[in-house]
Amino acid sequence: MALIVHKYGGTSMGSTDRIKNVAARVAKWHDAGHQVIVVPSAMSGETNRLIGMAKEIMDQPDPRELDMICSTGEQVSVGLLAMALLAIGKDAVSYAGWQVAIKTDSSFTKARIQSIDDTKVRADLGAGKIVIIAGFQGVDDDGNISTLGRGGSDTSAVAIAAAMKADECLIYTDVDGVYTTDPRVVSEARRLKTITFEEMLEMASLGSKVLQSRSVEFAGNYRVPTRVLSSLTDPLMSLAEEAVSGTLISFEEDTNMEQAVISGIAFNRDEAKITILGVPDKPGVAYHILGPVAEANIEVDMIIQNQSVDGKTDFTFTVSRGEYAKAMGVLETVKAAVGAASVSGDAKVSKVSVVGVGMRSHVGVASQMFRTLSEEGINILMISTSEIKISVLIDEKYMELAVRALHKAFDLEKA
Amino acid sequence: MALIVHKYGGTSMGSTDRIKNVAARVAKWHDAGHQVIVVPSAMSGETNRLIGMAKEIMDQPDPRELDMICSTGEQVSVGLLAMALLAIGKDAVSYAGWQVAIKTDSSFTKARIQSIDDTKVRADLGAGKIVIIAGFQGVDDDGNISTLGRGGSDTSAVAIAAAMKADECLIYTDVDGVYTTDPRVVSEARRLKTITFEEMLEMASLGSKVLQSRSVEFAGNYRVPTRVLSSLTDPLMSLAEEAVSGTLISFEEDTNMEQAVISGIAFNRDEAKITILGVPDKPGVAYHILGPVAEANIEVDMIIQNQSVDGKTDFTFTVSRGEYAKAMGVLETVKAAVGAASVSGDAKVSKVSVVGVGMRSHVGVASQMFRTLSEEGINILMISTSEIKISVLIDEKYMELAVRALHKAFDLEKA
Structure with missing residues (x-):
């Protein structure tokens, strides 16, 4: 019982x-x-x-x-x-x-x-x-x-x-x-x-x-x-x-009896990317940009800050597409406050991720993923990684192609 | 406040x-x-x-x-x-x-x-x-x-x-x-x-x-x-x-400022009447008849038991019309158990009542009610009274006539 x-x-x-x-x-x-x-x-x-x-x-x-x-x-x-x-x-x-x-x-x-x-x-x-x-x-x-x-x-x-x-x-x-x-x-x-x-x-x-x-x-x-x-x-x-x-x-x-390096390919079609350019690179800049976004109850996913050049840096993050317009509105206010040069965005991007606990002990998952995408001529816009996941942001129109290519490259169709 | x-x-x-x-x-x-x-x-x-x-x-x-x-x-x-x-x-x-x-x-x-x-x-x-x-x-x-x-x-x-x-x-x-x-x-x-x-x-x-x-x-x-x-x-x-x-x-x-003897005429169109005839008049007869009706979850309203003649009595009660068929079914069983001669019923009867606290101190409300119905040629099938109410059961087809006649007889249209 x-x-x-x-x-x-x-x-x-x-x-x-x-x-x-x-x-x-x-x-x-x-x-x-x-x-x-x-x-x-x-x-x-x-x-x-x-x-x-x-x-x-x-x-x-x-x-x-x-x-x-x-x-x-x-x-x-x-x-x-x-x-x-x-x-x-x-x-x-x-x-x-x-x-x-x-x-x-x-x-x-x-x-x-x-x-x-x-x-x-x-x-x-x-x-x-x-x-x-x-x-x-x-x-x-x-x-x-x-x-x-x-x-x-x-x-x-x-x-x-x-x-x-x-x-x-x-x-x-x-x-x-x-x-x-x-x-x-x-x-x-x-x-x-x-x-x-x-x-x-x-x-x-x-x-x-x-x-x-x-x-x-x-x-x-x-x-x-x-x-x-x-x-x-x-x-x-x-x-x-x-x-x-x-x-x-x-x-x-070890209950992962299949011993696969990668368990699956996840994706999220409805992403949007926002970049704030030419931000003076001072302590607190990330907080000053993302604080108001969080206060507006907008969830931020991937975040990248570029190497600063001449004391200025670029800052990019993604939000779900439904909140893109709202986020851009918040950023217009933030732009002046942080002294940034401009704000640009792209609401037609998608996220594709390979997921698997096996990648902990296997090197080369990232390189295989990037090679596969490269062979298909797909440009990577952003990369984010965790211990068991690698996510890339790509142009929305390549999403299905990327998922299919990665599914095949990691032999996921085989039991 | x-x-x-x-x-x-x-x-x-x-x-x-x-x-x-x-x-x-x-x-x-x-x-x-x-x-x-x-x-x-x-x-x-x-x-x-x-x-x-x-x-x-x-x-x-x-x-x-x-x-x-x-x-x-x-x-x-x-x-x-x-x-x-x-x-x-x-x-x-x-x-x-x-x-x-x-x-x-x-x-x-x-x-x-x-x-x-x-x-x-x-x-x-x-x-x-x-x-x-x-x-x-x-x-x-x-x-x-x-x-x-x-x-x-x-x-x-x-x-x-x-x-x-x-x-x-x-x-x-x-x-x-x-x-x-x-x-x-x-x-x-x-x-x-x-x-x-x-x-x-x-x-x-x-x-x-x-x-x-x-x-x-x-x-x-x-x-x-x-x-x-x-x-x-x-x-x-x-x-x-x-x-x-x-x-x-x-x-x-005394907040009944209008000091009317009667406050209103209530009525219930959908009544049904059931009579069980020739019941041996012994203690417990009412219980033996109505007990099974109550057990069947049928609500009984007016109840009359006639004067017994030669050790036999008639017993009449009313139920709502929707439960008439069910009640008649119960009575068929009861009939044998109490040794009654027969059961008869009428599902086309209505109840009309005059209501008013004023009738406590005014004699003659009942006689005025009965006279009014008599003048309209309406036969009274059953009567039931409480301290502030007199109800009569009549043929359904006279219901509106009875209500209108009583409303007028008791001057209810006058403020």
Whole structure:
């Protein structure tokens, strides 16, 4: 008997019929003798509907009140799923985040989980019940409802699995695992049976939106074995088969049985690059440029500062394309303040990254990457590296070509 | 400065534009220096939508889980209304029932309020905030969400007004007050400026669906001055005018300034009558007949047992028409058990009642009522009386005629 946490996304919970499918799948695990906790998202479209109404009333909805409203989507889901289980003769009980309680800080709309009380849940499991807990939400010390931000149900599921010391957290979604790259770009892309949590973290933060980055961090910090698998399979497929499907996020580097240097190619099409030229090179210049950008709530990704020449330097950074115009507006003000010569930008750039824990012990990954791109005639605009990742910024029009060439160069189509 | 509770129904909260209207009206009261607590219902249609999904999953939805789901409608309303107030510069905060906390018993879908903690609300009011509390819901001792049943937001509002010792509870609805009878039946029907809570209780329980009966009971038990008034007026109409509009439910008989013997004519078209004939007249016969009916969850209204002849008696009672077939089914079984001769019924009967605290001190109300019906050639099938009400059951086809004749006979069209 194992303790298993299941998480189902909005598409899996998208209609009453789909909820019945989820119930059948959950019941199958329970029937096999496992204790099961289920963390569902809101029915697809519901959160957007609620945010839409809020925005009709307030351009910038008040965060506390927005959480009050948006948390109802998951509350409806848990109630419906509990009923679907009761309807097929399983004992089930649903809880909102505050009922467990899932304690968070008070950063409404992007709260962080601080603690989870497992008393009630453990008693229910002991009594043979299937426990259904609303994802995406919690409660702060003052009893206000909080939400964890978009995709927060993944984080809820992993955090609950950690608090309950679950044997595995199964994230059911509309893809059947993590791929070496996006199969829509490279048809030879291959599903990975395992990936280390560090690689997963890089893949998630680089735009492979299988799991929210924060949930991967949580899985890593608390060493929660987490599996990404499909909710679109027959709910009554054999449990033995289902239990090894998808992609397992592991914490042992040697579980990377495939011993590949590179695990995957991640990419993010919608990047924009901004350069501020001829900045007097004085201490604090980076802060004076990026401080106002951060204050405007614009997330900055890659940052480069050139070698200074004649006491002047150039400073380049990237933002997501949707925030390009806003960032350029901020920079116009900053330009005068820091005494820069000019500001230029390019909103048609993309980021391509090779990711793999194997590169730690293998030299030459960077040179192979750069040679491959060079052979395809692709100019590199910026480079950024971490221990297990090398990212390059390139012209948007070469993105697919770069991904395909790199996928082939690192033999990722081969198991 | 007064402490005022406002309650708004689903129609008043039916769209984001209407919610903005509610906010404008609430702000007007707050601007005039009053402390305001607002109790809104779910947006119209929302509760039915949620129940509909529940029934797609479970024919008889589990009550606890149904409350989990249905309580979200009001939670969305309070959040949106708080935003609408914040958007026009008023300080406002919303609470779900459990956050206040509004404690109830554990009778899910029809819970009763046991206590209300006023600490948080009083602190907010003291800080100048408008406090918005979800109607219709509470929380039981085990932290489960409960709902009060249909129309429960009225009860929430009155109960909160009682707990807070509010100066007045204003129930905003889509009618502009309580009338001497339904204006759709008698065009001369007149709005009452005041009505005693006992009269209101009889009117409410007799099908004048302006206020849920339980909310009137609450108002009566805790002597909460409660006013029914229209939410369809211009939200910016003068506060002086609005404050005396509608109908005030009062607790002093002498506030019945109009000194009328009869306050109104209530009626209920959809009644059905069932007679069980030739029942051996032994102790326990009423119990043996009505026990099984109650067990089948069928509400019985009027009950008559005839004088027994030759040790046999007839027993007649009424149920709402929608439960007629079900009740007849139960009676077929009962018939054999009690040794009755036969069961007969009539599903086309209606109840008409005259209501008024004035009849306590005036003889002759009953005789005037019976004479009026007799002059119209209307046969009386059953009679039932209380201290402030006389009800008769008549053939459905005479209902409008009876109401009009009685309205005129008791001079109700005259102020």
